[in-house]
């Protein structure tokens with residue numbers, strides 16, 4: 001990423017977890033006025049997962065344990081844990097601390113990163129910078145959200161969209177500058193605050209009977225407004241990173257988009273000149289899992305043998321804040 005650094009940060013291990021309980025579109029037909037057909041055609045979602053017992057840290061721990069067990073990582077060697085989430089177990093301590101304890105990463109420090117649906121991209125870039133600094137050798141970057149804890153299941157505008165999941169990647173230094181995170185273009189625009197938020201529970205509106213009665217502890221989204229800026233924001237920044245690195249569509253193995261809406265994903269792919277087979281999609285199975293969508297795609301596509309070492313991937317996201325961005329990542333895992 002940084003020209004001056006001796007190292008690039010490369011992904012050397014991956015893991016994921018999705019809870020067992022499936023909420024299909026038929027389930028939502030029973031609880032709000034909607035239809036399977038509307039949900040599939042307007043969003044691309046057929047199913048999403050729900051964690052019945054436990055918190056975001058439990059999702060994050062299971063994804064981390066999958067990574068640790070699959071790649072035989074000694075948790076005591078992990079230096080840093082970054083948890084991207086908007087559904088921390090509590091305001092404090094950070095979910096990263098809870099994960100640290102539960103996985104036995106006895107020598108790590110860490111923190112949570114709040115950037116909504118762009119959380120994984122921001123965390124990946126931050127983790128890579130820590131690796132490039134030369135100070136840290138193993139950074140665990142986790143995208144984890146228990147969206148069911150903040151979804152209003154009486155609001156058909158939002159409840160059909162979200163699901164629970166976690167996925168994790170381990171970053172380590174490599175002197176091979178052709179691998180790993182090459183670059184990111186990351187943005188925030190706080191004027192987006194009024195379009196997508198959870199109003200209650202923070203220092204502005206601490207929990208009261210009134211905030212509960214007004215349903216302020218749930219997600220509010222002006223879907224139409226977000227849709228418009230998301231389509232443009234995600235497509236623009238993905239195109240910009242291609243231009244910056246002189247990449248043609250044939251140079252890119254996959255677009256790895258945040259999974260919020262299939263129509264936003266299609267618009268981004270179209271702008272980049274990518275055919276559908278070069279776009280990672282699993283929104284049909286999991287819906288929008290916020291910080292988990294991008295690493296979840298990476299893990300599934302890797303395990304299905306669809307990506308190989310050296311593949312150039314463009315990761316792209318858009319979310320509340322607004323936050324958005326694109327990263328150029330060269331895949332570094334062998335099969």
Ligand code: COA
Nearest residue numbers: 034038042117156157160223224226227230260261318319
């Ligand atoms: N079932 C049936 N009808 C629904 C519905 C549902 N689950 N949700 C909304 N509708 C209705 C609306 O009430 C509206 O009805 P009206 O015209 O009578 O008011 C109609 O469908 C159209 O609503 P609209 O908001 O224009 O739908 P849309 O095509 O924009 O799709 C979203 C809604 C939420 C799927 C879409 O706006 C979206 O994906 N937004 C962006 C999400 C996103 O990217 N978030 C960013 C990061 S999380």
